[in-house]
Every structure is written in C-alpha cells, then in structure tokens.
Amino acid sequence: MLQTQELQVNIGPQHPSTHGVFRMLVTVDGETVVDLKPVFGYLHRNHEQIAEANTYLQNMPYTDRLDYFNSMANNHAYAMAVERLAGIEVPERAEYIRVLMVELTRILNHASAVGFMINDMGAWQTPLAFGMREREKILDLFEMASGARLMCNYFRFGGVARDLPPEFIPNLRELLVALPAYIDELERLLRDNEILLQRAVGIGILPREVALSYGVTGPVLRGSGIPYDVRKAEPYSVYDRFDFDIPIGKVGDVYDRFLVRIEEMRQSKRIIEQVLEQLPDAKGGHINPKARQNVRPPVGDAYARIESPKGELGFYLVSDGSGKPYRYKVRAPSFINLTPLADMCRGYKVADIVVILGSIDIVMGEVDR
Amino acid sequence: MPEMSPAELRARLAAALPDALVDVAPLAMTPPPAHGPQPGMFHPPDPFVHPDHLVAAALFVRDTLGYALLSDIAVVDYLYAGCFELVYRFYHPSGGPGIVLRVRVPRDAPQVPSLTPHWPAANFHEREAFDLFGVEFVGHPYLRRIYMWDEFEGFPMRKDFPRQGDKYLGGDE
Numbered sequence: 001m002l003q004t005q006e007l008q009v010n011i012g013p014q015h016p017s018t019h020g021v022f023r024m025l026v027t028v029d030g031e032t033v034v035d036l037k038p039v040f041g042y043l044h045r046n047h048e049q050i051a052e053a054n055t056y057l058q059n060m061p062y063t064d065r066l067d068y069f070n071s072m073a074n075n076h077a078y079a080m081a082v083e084r085l086a087g088i089e090v091p092e093r094a095e096y097i098r099v100l101m102v103e104l105t106r107i108l109n110h111a112s113a114v115g116f117m118i119n120d121m122g123a124w125q126t127p128l129a130f131g132m133r134e135r136e137k138i139l140d141l142f143e144m145a146s147g148a149r150l151m152c153n154y155f156r157f158g159g160v161a162r163d164l165p166p167e168f169i170p171n172l173r174e175l176l177v178a179l180p181a182y183i184d185e186l187e188r189l190l191r192d193n194e195i196l197l198q199r200a201v202g203i204g205i206l207p208r209e210v211a212l213s214y215g216v217t218g219p220v221l222r223g224s225g226i227p228y229d230v231r232k233a234e235p236y237s238v239y240d241r242f243d244f245d246i247p248i249g250k251v252g253d254v255y256d257r258f259l260v261r262i263e264e265m266r267q268s269k270r271i272i273e274q275v276l277e278q279l280p281d282a283k284g285g286h287i288n289p290k291a292r293q294n295v296r297p298p299v300g301d302a303y304a305r306i307e308s309p310k311g312e313l314g315f316y317l318v319s320d321g322s323g324k325p326y327r328y329k330v331r332a333p334s335f336i337n338l339t340p341l342a343d344m345c346r347g348y349k350v351a352d353i354v355v356i357l358g359s360i361d362i363v364m365g366e367v368d369r
Numbered sequence: 370m371p372e373m374s375p376a377e378l379r380a381r382l383a384a385a386l387p388d389a390l391v392d393v394a395p396l397a398m399t400p401p402p403a404h405g406p407q408p409g410m411f412h413p414p415d416p417f418v419h420p421d422h423l424v425a426a427a428l429f430v431r432d433t434l435g436y437a438l439l440s441d442i443a444v445v446d447y448l449y450a451g452c453f454e455l456v457y458r459f460y461h462p463s464g465g466p467g468i469v470l471r472v473r474v475p476r477d478a479p480q481v482p483s484l485t486p487h488w489p490a491a492n493f494h495e496r497e498a499f500d501l502f503g504v505e506f507v508g509h510p511y512l513r514r515i516y517m518w519d520e521f522e523g524f525p526m527r528k529d530f531p532r533q534g535d536k537y538l539g540g541d542e
Contacts, residue, residue, distance in 0.1 A: 041516035046525055048501075053532070212462060215439045215490025226462060228438070233370070233464030299398065299409035303458065305440075316443045316456065320398040321408040329443040331458075339493050368516060 004029055009350075013042050017120045017354035020364030024341075024353065031349045036342040043368035051328040056082050057293045059328065061153040066330060067366040068150060069109050072101040072142070073308040075155035080236060080304035081315035082157050086297035091284025094159035095238045100172075100275045101145070101154065102306070103268040107179070108138045109309035109361075110219075110261040114186050117258060117358040121199050127189055134182050137175050144168050158291025169276070176276075179269050187262045190255075200255040204344045204356035207252055214340040218311025218333050219260045220360055224252035230307035237306075242274045254359040261361075296323050310334050310361055330369055334362040370465035371435070375414040378434075378468050382416055385429055389422035393473060396450045411447075415469040420481050423472055427457065427484055436461050436468055439484070442494035444502045448528035451476050453504055474504070483509035501526035 012023035021042035027035040047066070051059045063078045064071035076098055083090060090098075115131015139149040144165050146154035154161050190196060206216075211224035221228055227246045231239045247263035249256025297319040305314035311333025318327035337360050344356050373381075383390055395410035402408075418426045430436045436459035443456040452473045460467040474481055483506035484491035495506040496515040503524035506512055514521065523530055 041514075041518070044516040046501075046516075049526055049530075049532075212437050213489055217438075217440075228462055228464070233460070234466055299411050301411075301413060301456075303441075312440060314441060314458075316441065318411075318445055320411075322399075326398060327443070327445045329441075331441040331443075335497075336490070336493060339490065 006034060011350075011353065013039075018357065019116070019362055020367075022357075022362070022364055022367070024357075026345075026350065026353065028350060031351075033345045033348055033350060033353065036345045036353070038338055038341055040338075040364070040368055043364045045369070047369040048328050048330065052325055055323045056295050056297075056325060057157070059325070060155065061151065064151040064153055065365055066332065066369065067308065067310060067313075067334065067363045069112065069363055070105045070309050071150060071152045072105045072154060073306060073313060075152065076102050076237075077304055077306045077308065077313045078315050079155040079157055080306065081302050081317050082295060082297070084304055085300065085302035085317050085319055086157070086295045088158045088291045088295070089288055090158055090237075091282075091286075091288055092238070093279070093282040093284045094286050094288070096275050096279045096282050097145075097160050097164060097286060098155065099237055099239065099242075100272060100279075101142070101152075101160075102308075103271045103275070104138050104141060106268045106309045107265045108135045110265050111135055111182075111186060113261055113358075113361045114190065114258055117254075117355065118189060118196065120354045120358040121196060123196075130186065130189065134175070134179065137171075137178075141168060141171060141175070144171065156287055156291070157293055157295060159285070159287025161287075163286040172272070172276070176269060176272065180266075183262060183265050183269075186265075187259075190258055190262065197255070199352075199355055200253065200258070200359075202251070202253050202255075203348060203352050204254045204359060205252050206340060206344050210340065210343065211252060214343075216311065216337045216340060218307070218309070218337065218361075219257050219264065220311065220337050222246065223249035223257035223260045223359075225249055230305055230312055234305075236304070241278065242271045244270050254355055257359045294323060296321065301327075305331065308333055310363070310366070311337055330366075332366040332369060334360070334364075334366045335369075338362060338367065370463060371461050372465050373434070373468055375416065375469070379416040381434065382418075382426060382429065385433065386422055386425055389418050389426045391417050391419045391473075393417045396447060396452075398447060398449060400449055413469075413471065415471050417471045417473060420472055420474055423457075423470075424482050424484060424487060426470055427459075428487060430459050430468065430470065431488065434461075434468075438462055439488055439490040439494075440467060442491060442498060444498045444504055444526070446476070446502060446526065446528045448476070453479050453502060455481060455498070455504065479504040480507055481505070482507050483512075485509050500524070503527065 012018040013021040023039040025037040063074040115128040118127035146152040301318040314331035316329040320326040395412035438460040441458040
C-alpha cells in the first residue's frame with residue numbers, strides 16, 4: 001500500500017488559465033482533487049457602492065465594465081431595470097435593435113469561450129485565434145453603431161443612443177452569410193479532435209438536480225439538461241416574437257456545455273435573421289423621445305433580468321425618489337455559477353480544473369464587481 | 370408557466386405556516402426634507418417573513434410550490450428606519466415570473482438563519498451579504514469574507530460606512 005499525503009496547492013491568482021485574478025485553494029491527493037475553495041475579490045471595486053453615488057445615467061457606462069465581453073447585455077439589463085422603476089416605454093424599433101445587439105454579443109461571447117477553452121487545454125493561440133476571428137467583425141459592427149468596440153455604452157433609458165448607421169445592415173448581412181461555415185468550423189474543432197474529447201467528455205459532471213439546487217443559470221444549467229432560458233421562461237423585450245430553440249445537454253459534462261454554446265450561436269443567428277425581417281416594419285424611432293435620461297423614479301423597487309450569454313443577469317434597484325439609486329444590486333451570473341465549482345472538480349485530476357473552470361465561462365469583472 | 374401574485378403567495382404561506390408571516394408598516398427611506406414635497410413611503414406587496422421561520426418558508430416555496438431556483442438574495446440597508454431588508458427571489462424551473470420573500474432584521478442585531486445547509490444555492494449570496502453588510506447567517510458552514518480581505522474592518526455597503534478617508538488603507542494609525 002502506497003503512503004499518500006494530502007497537499008494544499010494554490011492555483012492562481014496569477015495563473016493564465018484562471019481568466020483573470022482568481023485563486024483556487026486546492027487540496028490534492030497526488031493528482032486527484034480532494035477539495036477546492038474558490039477565493040476571489042482581487043478585482044473587487046465595490047461596484048455597487050460606487051453606483052449608489054452616481055445618477056442613474058452615469059451608471060450606464062459603468063455597467064459595461066461588469067462583464068467586459070458583453071457590454072451590450074449588461075446595458076440591456078440595467079436599462080430594463082430603470083425603465084421598470086421609472087415607467088418608461090420603449091419603442092418597437094429600439095427593442096429590435098437591442099435584441100440584435102444582445103444576440104450578436106452572445107455569438108461573440110460563445111465563440112471566444114470555445115476558443116479560450118481549447119486554449120486552456122494547451123492548444124496555444126491558434127484555436128483562440130479561430131474563436132476571435134468573427135469576434136472582430138462583430139466588434140466592427142458595434143463600433144459602427146455605438147462608436148466603441150468593447151465598452152459600447154449604447155443603451156439609453158427608453159431606447160438606444162443612436163440609430164443604426166446605413167452601412168450597418170449590409171455589413172451584418174455579409175457576416176450572417178459567413179457565420180454558418182464559421183460555427184461549423186468551431187464545432188469541428190470540438191467534435192473531431194480525439195485529444196480534446198478525452199479532456200472534455202465525462203469531465204466535470206454536474207447532474208440535473210445538483211445544478212438546480214446550486215442555482216446556476218445559463219449554458220451551465222442547460223448543459224445539465226434543464227431547458228431554462230429567461231428569453232423563453234419570462235420573455236422580455238420582443239423575444240416572444242421569435243422562433244428559436246433552447247439546446248440542452250445530456251450528461252452535464254464540460255463537452256455538453258460547449259455543444260450547448262455552439263448550438264446557441266446558431267439559434268442567435270436565427271433570431272438575428274428574424275430581427276432583420278421584422279425591423280423595417282417596426283414602429284417608432286431608436287429612442288422614446290419623451291424619455292428623460294436624468295430620471296428621478298418614484299419610491300419603490302424594480303428587478304429586471306435578461307438571459308446574458310453567461311446566464312441570468314439581473315439588476316435590483318431601489319429608489320428613494322432622488323436622482324441616484326438608493327440600492328443597486330447586480331445578480332451576476334458568473335459569480336453564482338462558481339458556487340458548484342468544488343463539487344464539479346472533486347475526484348478529477350488537477351489538469352481538469354482549468355477545463356472545468358473554462359466551461360463555466362467566468363469573467364472576473366463580473367464575479368468580483 | 371405558473372404565475373403567483375404576491376397576495377396568492379401570502380395566502381398559501383398563511384395557510385401552511387401560520388406563524389411565519391409578519392405585518393410591517395410602510396417605511397420611510399430618508400428623513401423628511403425641510404421643505405419641498407415629502408417622498409413616498411416604501412411598501413412592497415410581497416410577503417414579509419419572520420426571520421425564525423425563514424428556512425421553513427423558503428423550503429415550502431421550493432418543495433411545495435416548486436420554485437426550485439433560488440435566484441438572488443439582496444440586502445438593502447434602510448439606515449433611517451434602522452433595519453436591513455433581505456429580498457429572496459425564487460423562480461420556477463418551467464418559467465414564469467418569480468416570487469419574492471422579504472425579511473426585515475434590526476440593524477444592531479442582524480441575524481438570519483442560513484439557507485445554505487438546506488439549499489446550497491444560497492452559499493455565495495449569503496457570504497456576499499455577510500461581507501458587505503455584516504448580516505450574520507446563523508448556521509452557515511463557511512461564513513467568511515468573500516470580496517474583502519479577512520482583516521478588513523467594517524462593512525462597506527452599509528450606508529453609514531465612511532465614503533472617504535484612509536482609515537482602512539494605512540494600517541495601524
């Protein structure tokens with residue numbers, strides 16, 4: 001009988017595979033993970049308190065910095081929360097533009113998530129470049145519409161900051177033509193590589209009931225086989241007008257989560273095509289002309305949630321009748337999705353940790369806030 | 370998709386757990402201004418639960434009503450009224466709007482029983498609330514600071530936390 005001894009090892013905070021400054025205190029027995037404690041807060045800037053010192057509109061660019069991959073999605077959730085609080089109507093055309101932007105964000109996020117995962121497995125740089133390739137084109141579209149590539153700050157209360165420029169739609173159509181082949185290519189990178197399959201299939205299994213009890217959302221929950229998507233569960237904006245499916249996984253391992261992401265990109269493309277069909281008939285302009293941007297909502301509270309690419313992103317706002325939020329709370333999907341990390345890693349090898357973490361798809365700007 | 374209004378939830382809770390519900394008065398959020406219009410009172414429609422019965426109420430929501438997704442626990446500091454309000458938000462896995470339970474605890478003894486031993490989804494929410502507001506969740510298995518470092522003094526999201534100064538940055542003054 002071989003004598004073994006448990007060791008405590010820190011992975012991170014400075015580690016290329018932790019997607020930012022994230023530390024895992026891992027107890028290992030040889031190569032096998034016995035326990036894991038996530039430690040974070042290295043990027044904590046007390047986002048919520050800073051937001052309480054700002055006016056409602058000042059927080060709009062600040063939400064960009066939460067999940068810096070998906071600034072459009074963050075803008076959407078925050079704008080919806082303030083609109084509910086202050087009772088602001090959004091014109092139809094603005095809703096379509098919002099959906100368009102958020103679905104583009106979803107494609108961008110999932111493509112880079114797949115690229116980063118293959119990167120985490122040790123296939124340095126080249127697959128990541130595949131993942132980032134179409135992202136550039138989507139960022140170009142964002143730049144056309146909002147003037148910025150990453151920190152878009154595009155949404156306003158009651159609509160979006162400016163209408164789509166004339167060259168936007170032709171460029172988007174060009175992108176949509178190229179997209180199916182690109183998604184297929186990404187999927188082949190996942191499906192046809194035997195090394196990758198060995199690293200991903202049957203790793204980090206999160207069973208259905210466990211996933212539910214941990215309150216995870218987004219592709220992690222759907223990868224475990226629960227078809228829960230806020231876009232269908234509680235349709236917001238104009239999502240009830242589109243025809244799309246919710247892909248789910250079977251076992252809930254790393255591989256399933258990535259196949260769900262690949263399929264979601266296809267569904268997002270379907271939604272964008274339907275937006276392009278319906279956009280010319282949409283009523284109203286890009287913003288409600290009566291909506292005041294320096295809002296002073298009545299006393300009360302409001303919660304709005306959207307299906308951000310990483311899961312359910314919610315904003316809880318409490319107003320005391322002044323121009324600044326009394327309470328501003330972010331329900332960050334990356335943060336909550338980390339709750340079952342220890343359970344997912346237990347019993348697997350140290351090398352699997354980075355793959356499992358990559359499959360949750362976290363962004364530290366949102367986890368630490 | 371199930372839909373349950375706050376009034377219906379209150380009725381179901383009152384039938385199942387008669388002691389759990391408490392009545393709260395509308396709450397003033399800020400001191401009345403010296404002049405100008407008085408701000409409104411804050412009075413949400415959701416049921417308020419007594420802290421002692423919180424775990425039973427949450428498990429009733431999960432096991433009997435089927436709202437199995439614990440989505441959010443938000444703490445609001447009502448400094449002027451002298452209480453913390455915890456807002457628990459639950460969703461049904463088959464969709465529909467969520468339901469909300471609220472708990473009020475006094476600011477000077479903020480103690481709430483922990484949901485984590487029964488419902489692991491509450492883990493990080495409760496640690497965050499403890500870290501930023503100092504709400505103590507009795508029975509939590511690992512109630513440690515989650516964002517701030519362990520030696521940090523004070524609870525930064527409380528409304529009376531100093532917004533400026535270097536008290537917490539410069540070591541022993």
